Structures are given as C-alpha cells and as structure tokens.
Amino acid sequence: MRSPVAWWNDPWRPPRFLVGITIGYLAWSLLPVAIAVLYSFNNGRSRTTWQGFSLRWYWGDATLSVWHNDALHTALIQTLKLGVVTTLITVPLGVLFAIGIDRWRGRLPAGANFLMLLSFVLPEVLLAVALLFVITTIALPIDLGTTAQVIGLITFQVSYPAVLVRARLATIGPQYEEAAMDLGASPLGALRRIILPMLMPAIFASTVLVFADVIDDFVLVRYLSGDAATEPVSVKIYNTARGAPTPALNALATLLLLAALTAVVIGFLVYRYLTRGDTTTKDRGIGAFAGEV
C-alpha cells in the first residue's frame, strides 16, 4: 500500500474524480431521455409504471396511437416539412452570404457580419415576439402558419451555415483561389471549381445541423404557428406534457429523436467520407463535424 503522499504526488495516477464526474454527468443527461423512450413502448396508459412491451402507442391503438391520431401525425409531418423547407432555403442563403462577406472588404460587409453574429446570440424569444408583432400588426400577405414559421426559422438559423463556412474559408486560405486565377480562371470560375468543392464538407455539415436544429426548435415555431394544424411536435409536447398525456406523446417524442439522430448519424458518416485525406479536419472527428471551430 502506497502512502497517501506518494499517491498524491504520482503524476500518472488516473483522474478518478474527473472520470466519476464525467460518467455521472453522462448518466444524468441521457438516462431520463432513455427512460422516456422506454415508456413509449409501455403496454399500459402509465408513463411511470411498466406494464409490458408493446407497440400500442406507435400504431397498435386505433384512436390514440401516433399512426392513427390525426393531431399527432400532423405534428410530426409539420415538423419534418419545416425542417426540409427551412434547410433548403437557409443553407444556400447562408453559404453565399458567408462567401460574399468574407471576400468583400469595407464597412458594409463588416456591419452585415455583425448583424449575422447578433442573430446568432440573440435570445430566441426576442426574435419570435418581434416577428409575431410584424405579422399581427402589419397588413402583410403572410399569415401565422407554415410560411411565417419558415421565415422565422431561416432568420434564426442563417448564421449557422455562415459561421461554419467562414471558419472553413479561413482554414482554406486565399492561395488556391489565387493559383486558379493566375492560371486563367475568372473569379466566378475559381469560386465554382475550386472554393465550392473545398467548402463541400462545411456546407454538408451545416445542412445536417440546420435540419436537426430546426426540427427541435420550439420558441419560434410556437409563436408563429397559426392553428393546431401548424403546431409541430415540440409545441405538441409543450401543450400536453402537464395534462396527463398517454405514452403516445413519448412515442411522438421518440420518433422526433429518431429523425434527428438518423440525420446526424448519416450526416456524420457522409462528412467523414467527404473529408477523408483532409489534414485540417483529421483527428477532429465528430467535433469538426459539429462545428466546434
């Protein structure tokens, strides 16, 4: 048995305390969700007492299951619709914006960059209320509902691809583009044939991240939803969580979780394929994918 002093002075002793905190944290952060997923397979109405395994709340139950209940599957479809439409508009908008801002020097692009970063850190509820005011007090051809939700989500998410693409542009540097232009390419040609292919991993990662973020969004989509038909899953959970819901709500949340995780896992695998042999993202793995830059 070593003396405590020797143990304390040993620089190679395993960091037990930190391991303990990390494992404890992971259990605390993931177990409640795992339990909620588990109870979506419960055979009874309870969300707290296990009564056997069944798929009753997914499609077995003829009126209350996700498959058969209109309100629940409308919510799921609305969520996925918002995710796809928002992503398709946000990513090109953000990527072009980032390239333009990065190359264009002056006060105007600096101000635009400031606005973009401000929209990144502004508490979401402020933007949501502001957009709600715009739509309810000004006679616009836009009503509360899917269009308003998409507009709000694009505004809130556009900084995501912009930040990721700018970070990638900074690591690429100007030399490839200059080489292409010295060899006779026009600025647009160099952009299209050199820079865009090199940006592909960042663009792809931001596509996946925006999609996963949008389908989890709550604040904006709730304020800008029109009627019950445009309420996505997160709003449905918020509205019914405290009013004795059935495990069908767990099932709905589980399906949402599944959609987000599938998108992210597929995204990560494709991202790894796109960045194979790339030294700047090597060894960074999932961290580089998640955009910690």
Place this chain on the structure above:
Amino acid sequence: MAVPVIAAPSQTAAPRRERASGLWPALAAPGIVWLLLCFVFPLYVVLCIVFGQVDPLFRTPIPVWNPVQWDPSQFNYVLTHIVGADGIFGPALVRTAVFVFAASSLCLLIAFPVAYYVARLSGRRKGLLLALLIAPFWISYMMRMFAWVNLLQNDGIVNKVLSFGGLFTMHVDWLTGQPVVVILGLVYGYVPYMILPLYAGLDRLSQPMLEASRDLGADRFSSFWRVTLPLCRPTILAAVLLTCLPMLGDYFTSDMLSASPKTAMVGNLINDSVHAPGRTGQAGAFVMLVFLVALLPMLYYIRATSRRDEVAS
C-alpha cells in the same frame, strides 16, 4: 526572362480583383436583405409598438412609425411597476437574475470538469465520449423537459426511489412551483451548450505550455491556477455567455417543470402578456428590457469571436 514572370501575376491579378469586386456584394446581397427585412425591421417594429398607441376599443396595438411621435407611456408603466408599492414585475425580474446566475454557476461547475476530462485526459475513448456529450444537442429541449416531467410526477420514479420502494412515504410535489426544480431544469437544459465551447477551448490548450509550467516547478494547483485558467478565460466567458443569453429568454422550462407564477421569469412575463389584449406593448417593453440587458454580453461575444477570426485568417 525571369523578371516578367515574377512581375506578371501582380500586374494581371490587380485588374482581376477589380472585376471581382462586383461579385462579392452580389453574393452577400440576398443574405443582407434578408437580415434587414426579417431581423432589423422586426426589432424596429417592437420599438414602434412599445412607444405606440393602443386601440381604445379593441385593445390592439397601433404601431407609431415616426420616432418623433413616440409616446413612452407604456414603457413608463412597465418601468414604474418594477420597484416600489406596485412592483408587480419586480419579483420575476429578480428571480430571473437569481435563476440565471445559479443555473449558469452550476452549469460551469459541471461542464468544466467534464470538458477538461474529455478534451485532455480521455485518450482513446475521446470520440465516443464526445459523441455522447453532443447527443443532447440533437434531442429536442421539449423532449428532455418532458422526460423530467415523467420522472418527477407524484407517482414518478424520483419519488419511488426516494421512498425506497414504499419503505418511507415520500410524496414531494416536485412539479408545483419548486424553484430548485426549475433551476436544475435550466442546468439540465443548457449544460450541453456550455460543454461544447469549453471542450473546444480546452482541446486547443497548448500542452507544451502546461509541461513548461510543471518543469519550472509549479505544482498541480498553481499550474492549473496560473496557466490553465488564464489561458482559457476567454473560452469560459464565451461559454457562460452562450448559456446565459438563451436562459434570459427562457419561459418554457418554468412552464414545463412548475407551471406556477411562483417561479415565473421574465420570459414568462413576455409569454403571458404577448397574447393578452391591451398588454402587447408590455410584452414589447419586456423584450426591450431583455435586449438591453443582453446587449453588452452580446457585443462582448461578437467582438471576441470576430477578433479570433482575424487571428485565424
């Protein structure tokens, strides 16, 4: 022969850059227009409604577009009801400050050791651990709160565990206005947003610097205190800001885990008044208050990230 070869690129490159100058504004234009229309203009509309009029009949807000004609009475109403005899809004504002402070301190207390371990000491398990740390990001906030609603119900698992399977009778009403539950809910909800930036910062920390401090005779604590901490102070600040700012506008955590005015935060004040007839201006005033409070931290964060970009490029 050698001289023109060297001189040629700079001579031809310059006019090319000139020609390109129209391209970059054209690429940025849609994004700039979008931000002006859907980000700046709505914030201006909030001002016009806060300093605007209320329809006497329908109690709907009438925005006043001209700043010269702005009427501060709605904003004054909110300001005068924060402190003093009719301070109906004061408690919620104080509570917001206390909740956000407590929750972000707890977040830091949890996030720093976890991020430190995963970034610097986890070795081969790093990829797996990082994936697990990122996982909560892709789980809807509402789902994570709902998971706790399940656990904390009167017949939920927490009460069952606390009563050791019926040994004691433990029936704590966790979900009816317990401030501790709301603070823990905030910590649970926002701690992933703190861990990731901390991880990124600690991962970049210069290993030779730390080894040098040990070589020069610093012990474990002073090496941590005098090298590690100062090196990651900007990271810690940025991580704290990234969790505090969204917490300032949070109302749904309190709604989900307590649903009681005893734990209402400023976000709840906004959420309760935004659809109430005649009180829309109040909601706008609270939006402005939160914006003003958040402005300095936001500016600091933007300056810090822009400076880092300049160093990187």
